[in-house]
Amino acid sequence: MNSHLVTRACHRYAVALAAALASALLLTAPITAQAAATDSPTDLSSSAATALPSCPASTLCTFQNANYNANGGTRWNFPWSSYPHGTWFWIGSAANDKISSLYNHRGWTSYFDKNCPANRPDWDYLKYESANSNLAHASWPSFTTVNDSISAIALGTSTSTNTFPASGSC
Numbered sequence: 001m002n003s004h005l006v007t008r009a010c011h012r013y014a015v016a017l018a019a020a021l022a023s024a025l026l027l028t029a030p031i032t033a034q035a036a037a038t039d040s041p042t043d044l045s046s047s048a049a050t051a052l053p054s055c056p057a058s059t060l061c062t063f064q065n066a067n068y069n070a071n072g073g074t075r076w077n078f079p080w081s082s083y084p085h086g087t088w089f090w091i092g093s094a095a096n097d098k099i100s101s102l103y104n105h106r107g108w109t110s111y112f113d114k115n116c117p118a119n120r121p122d123w124d125y126l127k128y129e130s131a132n133s134n135l136a137h138a139s140w141p142s143f144t145t146v147n148d149s150i151s152a153i154a155l156g157t158s159t160s161t162n163t164f165p166a167s168g169s170c
Contacts, residue, residue, distance in 0.1 A: 050133035055105040060126075060155060062091075063101040066134040074098075078153055080106060086157045087168025088118040091150065099150045103131040109156040114140055116152035117170040125161050 053068035055061035058080040064073035076095040083089060088111075090096070104110045104126040114122035122140040132138060135147040154165035 052131055053103055055103045059105050060110045061103045061105060062099045064098050066100045068101050068133060080155060083155055084168055085155055087166040088152045088154045088170040089168050090116040090170055091153055096151050097148050100135050100147050101133050102126055104128060108158055109161055111154040111156060111165050112150050113152040114149050118152045128159055
């Protein structure tokens with residue numbers, strides 16, 4: 001067989017395989033960048049152009065449904081003045097595993113965990129004055145969805161994004 005034809009066939013196969021893999025990657029990658037399943041959280045902030053909801057100053061506002069309850073749902077507020085600072089706390093049975101959008105209307109970072117007690121690797125953060133209108137597009141570092149899976153929150157005391165908060169009441 002002509003070696004030139006074999007080389008061309010292999011090249012076409014390699015190009016087709018690369019194109020297929022690139023397409024698969026685009027279809028499976030969430031809007032929020034995924035980190036490796038390590039102790040490296042990702043930013044839950046979304047760049048989506050959804051209008052921000054009303055939320056009291058110095059408060060983390062969480063919403064039962066996407067788009068900040070645009071079609072109805074419950075809102076749970078976590079004001080700075082009413083919750084512990086820099087430590088994990090359970091969000092309560094009403095909000096547990098039901099949060100689908102977030103607005104961190106605070107000057108500092110807020111942290112989230114899939115479990116209570118909070119543990120690694122499933123923790124993430126939302127920077128100060130940031131929001132995410134649809135957590136269905138966000139993943140924990142272990143690659144599971146954040147939507148309807150938050151159980152613990154920590155209201156940070158700085159703009160740091162890489163500090164795992166203390167155990168607190170979880």
